[in-house]
Amino acid sequence: MTTSRWTAKRGAMSSATEQGVVWDFYKPRHTHAWNMLQVAAQQLAKTAKTVDFETEYAWENLIIRLSLYRNTVKTLTNLPSVAPDAEQALSRFDAEFTQGGKNALISLRNMFEHFDDYATGAGRGPAERNLDLDPWRSIAVEEFSRGQFKILLSPSMAAANYLRSDAEAVSDKFIRWYERETAR
Numbered sequence: 001m002t003t004s005r006w007t008a009k010r011g012a013m014s015s016a017t018e019q020g021v022v023w024d025f026y027k028p029r030h031t032h033a034w035n036m037l038q039v040a041a042q043q044l045a046k047t048a049k050t051v052d053f054e055t056e057y058a059w060e061n062l063i064i065r066l067s068l069y070r071n072t073v074k075t076l077t078n079l080p081s082v083a084p085d086a087e088q089a090l091s092r093f094d095a096e097f098t099q100g101g102k103n104a105l106i107s108l109r110n111m112f113e114h115f116d117d118y119a120t121g122a123g124r125g126p127a128e129r130n131l132d133l134d135p136w137r138s139i140a141v142e143e144f145s146r147g148q149f150k151i152l153l154s155p156s157m158a159a160a161n162y163l164r165s166d167a168e169a170v171s172d173k174f175i176r177w178y179e180r181e182t183a184r
Helices: 005-010 016-046 053-078 083-095 104-113 115-119 153-183
Strands: 137-139 143-146 149-152
Touching: 016 053, 016 153, 053 083, 053 104, 053 137, 053 143, 053 153, 083 153, 104 143, 104 149, 149 153
Parallel strands: none
Antiparallel strands: 137 143, 143 149
C-alpha cells in the first residue's frame, strides 16, 4: 500500500473502516462542491451582456468554487489505497493553471480569501503583495487577468470536467478496494 505525502503528514489511515469513514464524508461533499461550481459558472455566463463589477464578482466566485472543488477532490489523497491516483488527477488539473511555475488558481484564491494577510505582507504562497494584491485587471466573461495571473473560462471548466471524471474513477477504484478489504 502506497502512502501519499499528504497522508504521511496526518498519519496513515491503515484500516478499511477508517478510510471508509473519510470516503463517506467525501462523497456528498463532492456532489455539493461540483454543483456549486456549476452554479458559479452559470452565474458568470449570465454576465455576458454587461462586463462590469458583476462579472468581476462572478469570476471571484468561480475561482473560489474551482479551488473548493479541487480541495474536495484532494480529500481522496488521504486514502492510501487510491492516493497516487488522486494525486495524479490533481496534477493534471493543476497543470491547466500553472503559469511561470506558479498555480494561478491557488494564488488568486489565496489573495481573495487571505487579503488581510497579503495586505500586511504575511501572505503565503506564490503571489506577491507588491505585484498581485491590487494590480491592474482585465476582466471579460471568457478571461480573468489580475497582475501576473490569467484564467480562461473554457479551459478551466474543461479541466474541472476532467478532474470530475478522474475523481469518479478514483472513487470507483476505492469502492472496489473497500469491498475486497471488508469481504475478508
